[in-house]
Amino acid sequence: MATTRIMPLHVGKGRTESRAISEIIDYVANPQKTDHGRLITGYECDSRVADAEFMLTKRQYIAATGRVRGADDVIAYHVRQSFCPGEIIPEEANRLGVEFAKRFTKGKHAFIVCTHIDKAHVHNHIIWSSVNLDCDRKFRNFWGSTRAVHRLSDTICIENGYSIVEAPKRRGQSYNKWLGDAAKLSHKEQLRQAIDRALAQKPGNLEELLRLLEQDGFTVHRRGKTISISAEGWGNNVRFDRLGDGYTLDDLLAFLSGQKEHTPRKKTAVQAATPRVNLLVDIQAKLQAGKGAGYARWAKVFNLKQMAQTLNYLSEHGLLDYADLEAKTAEATVRYNALSDQIKAAEKRMAEIAVLRTHIVNYAKTRETYVAYRKAGYSKKFRQEHEEEILLHQTAKEAFNELNVKKLPTVKELQAEYAQLLADKKTAYGEYRQARTAMRELLTVKNNVDRVLTMEQTEPQQKEKDHGQR
Known part of the structure; x- marks a missing residue:
């Protein structure tokens, strides 16, 4: 078994934080590489929206500590973990990946483990949030982390009876630099x-x-x-x-032959996305919690910037009337929940089809044996000789009863239904991500507007109170 060094995930050129983390998670969670998502495990996060949860914990960390590093900030960390071809089954590889991530992060960081089976060698992609679960500290990539990753990974392999690379080549440079500039x-x-x-x-x-x-x-x-x-x-x-x-x-x-023109492929320039609106900081609550004057100065500037972005958003989307903003937010929330329910229903049915397909195959294979068992008067001797086949047949029949299947569909029909559900899910998931982004933006904007309106109502009352005390 071999592992690579820890790879910090930065924002990158021309990308926002959310786009940077969503791109890598979309790649590692590719359904075609992870057996339609079956080989994805999340710890303290929902693997389907891990990018959003990682971003949320980062914002909570910034709000709690006031520490902002800027463009070089690390959003998450990524480790690849490979196994010898033919030595391990994907489910076991996923379990070892989860064990590695829990032990390496001491269970203090949310992470996802995606096991890829598209290559000859089964391998894991492990991504954990740079911010811990308490949102008060960040993981720091330390000197010698590469060696620590190798040692822990090798230890887990040895404990579970799998091979390791006896004399790995330790290299401190990236793969591209190792191979040369042409490899880029x-x-x-x-x-x-x-x-x-x-x-x-x-x-x-x-x-x-x-x-x-x-x-x-x-x-x-x-x-x-x-x-x-x-x-x-x-x-x-x-x-x-x-x-x-x-x-x-x-x-x-x-x-x-002169029938058409050739146009060389050009690289498309990536444009930076419009800055997203963030929630306003409750400065008074933070001061009461122990924050100092420095944090208050930073929070005032931060709030001014967020209010400017909030006003820009309202103006660009024609939501200057509060009733329109409220209606638009409610509409976005309903659409998001509907798409979420649609995806969950599809996933549930896909899981049922996978189970049903397995039992139909087992039922067909063992039917003759079970008929012979019944003709033998349910003989104990016959059952002992064919116990495995009989148990498979009985388990299949119990599953059909639990799923309330009256007439068994053909495997071909199930495969067609599964393919259609998968296609519908992919389409819905693209809409789901867009709906989630739109809903979160609207909820953030509405929350900021509500905060400002509440502050405007509170200030006259406070002035009257102060005047009465005088």
Whole structure:
């Protein structure tokens, strides 16, 4: 087994905090890599909205401590954990990942463990929040953390009877720097750029194009009508039909024959998202809790900025009337809850289908044995000889009764229903994330407006009270 070093997750260039953390969690929680989410485990957080919960604890930490680091702040930490191919089942790998995360963070940080099965080797992606559960301290990446990660991971493997790397190569640099600057580009992107350079020389046909690629250091492989390209250091060949629009073999032949134009792929510039509105800080409550004058000065500036963003939001969305804001907030909340219920219902049915499909297969396989058992007068000897098959058959029948299945569907029908539910869930989940963002923004804006209105009502009463005391 092997593990990599701890990787701090920063905001990054052109990204907001929420986008930075949601992007990595969307990748590691990919349903296609985690058996439709079955191999995802969350600790002290809901894995479906872990990015939002991590951001919430970070805001609570800032509100409680007043410490803001800025663009170089760490939102979360990421560790990859790999296992020897064929040595461990995915469920066991996920359990070991959870054990590693709990022991390494001492159970004081929320985390998710996503086990990927899309490669030959089963591997975990472990992401934990930089802020602890009490929201008063942050995890600090310490000197020698790489060695500590390896030691703990190896210890857990040995305790559970799995192999470890006996003499791992310790490297303190990133994978990209280790391989060189060329590794920063994917193999496909390197090949696309080479094709662009070759086409700029205006080759007359496909053979000339391939010859130019060979002069550029690439190797051309032919297998029947399939053409693939490789280069030194590449593990696998890359076929033209996997390069995307504009670079497939048909696209290149059309360009070379003058039937269409070739447009080199350009990188799209990432624009920074509009700053989100944050909740106003209750300065008086914080002062009563022991905060000092420095914190009060920071909180006043922070509140002024948040009120400016609140007003901008109200103006941009045409919600200057409080009744409109209230109605819009209620509408967003209803939509969010409806999508959440829809996703939960789909997940529940998908789980039922998975169970039902397993029992239908077991029922079909063991039906003849059970019929023979019944014809034998439920003989004890026959049961002892075929106990496993009989138990599977009886368990399947009990499951059908629990699920209130009157007529058994075919496995093909269940697979079609499961595929449709999965597609609907993916569509709904995209809408769900948008609805959640919209609802949270509206709730924050409404909360800020309510706070200001409450303060305006309280100030005249306080002045009258002070005047009466004089």
